[in-house]
Amino acid sequence: MSTNYFSLHCAFRHILVSTINFLFIFLGISNLAIGQGPSEKRENESAFFSDLINLESTADQVFRYTTTLENNSSNPQVYELITELPKGWYAAFKTRGKQFTSIKVDGGSKETITLELHPSHEAQPSKYSIPVTARSDNESIRLDLEAVISGTHKLEISTPTGRLNGKIIEGQRKEIQLVVKNTASLDLEDVILTSKAPPKWSVVFEPSKIDNLSPGETENVIAILTVPDKTIAGDYMTTFTAKNANTSDQAVFRMSVVTSLTSGLLGGTVILITIAIVYFLIRKYGRR
Incomplete structure (x- = not known):
């Protein structure tokens, strides 16, 4: 009796272990298949991508991304390009030198699209996420870009x-005191x-x-x-400019030119002499 019980216990234990191993193997394969599913590209699924998704520059520069939009369906589609931008930013989509907001892509074809991103001049140094969506009547494809602002000039x-x-x-000549100030975050x-x-x-x-x-x-x-x-008396404008390779600013200075005392006396003397000559001629020849 004891021997039969022991044999029965061993057989039951072997069946239990085999069942558990089978379940682990089955569940592992199922999870692997499920995990790989989304990463596999579905047939005829279109694509929107860029070789460089992260660019770094200053807030006064334009970020330019070269993207590719593929229509892998058998029919032509019209895609609307949409961006979600931080406040004060501006985006422009261009292809073949022309700006657009929607583009037609034939079935089985692709278009190279340039995205020009203009940051706000008030943008602070940081990394900004720029979601871009190509949307048609049949599908919506999202491309996530990044713009890193290193500072401003x-x-x-x-x-x-x-x-x-x-x-x-x-x-x-006159000396004019000027002040040049760096109001940004970079040298x-x-x-x-x-x-x-x-x-x-002349200006020196x-x-x-x-x-x-x-x-x-x-400075x-x-x-x-x-x-x-x-120089004839009057108001004259002179523009002073401070600039480097990244930025510039101007100050328009209004200078009022006045006649010197010597010039004034000379002019007055000329006028008086002219009047005297005219008076003499009138007196002399006016009697005849």
Whole structure:
């Protein structure tokens, strides 16, 4: 009796172990098949992809992504391109040099599409997710892009007081105090000072170039403006520009030219002499 019980117990144990192993194997194969299913591309499923999905630049630059839209169905489809952008950003889709919002792709064909992304000038350094969707009547395909803002380049040029006007006597020169400030988050290198003045006027900057300007830093610059002799009195505009390879700014300065005392006296003398000559001629020949 004891022997039969032991044999029966061993047989039951062997069957139980075999059953459990079978269940583990079966469930493992099922899970593997289920796990692989979504990653396998369904037949005739279209595609929307880009070789580079992550780009890094500054907020004042344009991010350009080259994407490919494949219509793997047998019929042509019209796709609408949609982006979800942060506030203040702007996107443009282009192909063959033309901008569009919807595009027709023949069945079994593909189109190369350039996405130009313009960040907001106020965008802070960070990584931004840019979902892009190509949607037709039959399907919707999503492409996830990333734009990394490393910082911004921006500067300002003005005067210490903000006043952009003054007076100068013709034939003389005047020193104008200017301030150049880095208002962004990245260093500015090789900032050049230039000007656009009326004909025959001259402008010399001291210094004429700023090698480096850290964020928040300012640099004082003197613009020496020279007005030629015999300049007609009036208001004249001179534009001062500070720029480098990444950004620029301008300040338009209004200069009022006045006549010198010597020129005024000379002009008055000429007028008086002219009046005297006319009076003499009238007195002399007017009696006849």
